[in-house]
Amino acid sequence: MSRVLSMSVLRGAALIMFAVIAAAAATSAQLDPAAQRVEDGYAQLETVAMRVSAIEARRDMLEDLETEVSSTEQFNAWRAALRARDDVEYAALVERSRLPARLEEYPGAGGVAAAILDATGDPDLKVILLTGLERLAERGRFPRPYYESLARRHVASESDLDRETREIAESEELEVPGEIADIYLVYAPIAQEMGARRGQDQLIRWLLVDTMANEVDDESRARFLEGVNPIVGRIDDANTRYVIEVFEELGFDQIFEHVPSIAELGIAIIHHGNNLPARRSFLTIIEPLALRGEFDQQRYAVFYDRLAETEGRPQRYGTQDMCVDGERVPYTLEEPAGEVDIRRSEVGLGSIDDYFELIRGQYGGC
Known part of the structure; x- marks a missing residue:
């Protein structure tokens, strides 16, 4: 089994994305103002939406691979450490993208905030995201029932990762458990690329x-x-x-x-x-x-x-x-x-x- 996609597929993917960017640049000046806002919001938030969805796809892949391991204790410890790293990345993504402020400019991006909210175990980040979504709901730009459902699930939550797991995630090189290493090395890049593209699709x-x-x-x-x-x-x-x-x-x-x-x-x-x-x-x-x-x-x-x-x-x-x-x-x-x-x-x-x-x-x- 090949460990990676062929170079033709990778080159093709790069050329496709270049064509998308070039075509968008060529037509942006002619857009209806509301359509221009959609395009602007997409450009501002594409990176964070892609990365959040890529992480989600990798997590779903690990659910699939759980049945392949005999030592669930080792697997679960490794997965928990990955989740701790994800939480650090989520916080960095929110900060770099200025997501709370972007929500005020592009309320449709509430879906990105909701996706991070459901994925992160960081209680401080949950508060930031819930606050932003509450403001949107008050303006009628985020569905009130959906916000209330998110709030019930996440308000006053505590981190689901213990200190030891976070220390492992921050200080050690995480090695893929041997039983799934071959499959993981083949499919993890594909899962994350497909997840990233699904993030574009949703955003x-x-x-x-x-x-x-x-x-x-x-x-x-x-x-x-x-x-x-x-x-x-x-x-x-x-x-x-x-x-x-x-x-x-x-x-x-x-x-x-x-x-x-x-x-x-x-x-x-x-x-x-x-x-x-x-x-x-x-x-x-x-x-x-x-x-x-x-x-x-x-x-x-x-x-x-x-x-x-x-x-x-x-x-x-x-x-x-x-x-x-x-x-x-x-x-x-x-x-x-x-x-x-x-x-x-x-x-x-x-x-x-x-x-x-x-x-x-x-x-x-x-």
Whole structure:
């Protein structure tokens, strides 16, 4: 098994990102003002969003690898030390990016703060982030129910890492446990790169959704979308190409066998892309896995529905919304809501009414 991706894939990834940056620079002067704000917010926060998501992907990978070790005590000690290092990095990222101040400028970046909040064990950092999100919620720029949920989970929390673990993390070179070293060395760079790209994917959408809901009226919506859609498209196209190259070089089946979280992360990126043949092809791969309970069934349901919506077909699981009179409602359903709820229960989803209550609370109006 190759320990790294081929140089052609790495060079291709670099050229793709260069093309994205160059194209963005060429068009930025022509953008609608609201679209320009989305692009500016993305440029300011891309690095922190990518790194936070990369760390999350590596952590998910370690969950996959836990079953491969015989000494869970050693593995857990190593993982805890990595988490301590992550906490140091989270604090540095927040400081370098001036994230609390950026939230005031670009409220859509609240998703980045929420992601760090859920990941860090640093109680002081939690207070800083909760304070920033509370201000956004008070302004109506971050969903109040979502903020309250975060606050209940994290307010007055204590560090979940003991002093000894932090000292180990700060003073020693952390050696990967031998039983997983080969797999880790192959897949950790891929997990983090895919995670970083997922961070791009999420950040641009958080900014877009917030800006469109709060700063764009009906008359200017078409011009806003005309400006922002190419930005989103460039990011999605570059990331989709990268994922397809990885899947083709290492094999989706092999990746899914060793580190399913990476395979599922790649599918999440393809899901947002515009490559319809790839989306159709991967649906045929993941559908039988999901229906057997081997692939994340909820991710499959969202993947299926979005492809159906793109192709102009009714959705099966009720995961996609459309805007009607300023309110998010289900996109056209394949069956009556009661039947859809049965299908949803089969893939671990709650009722469609509960789901849309959550969606409206988390994303607000449209």
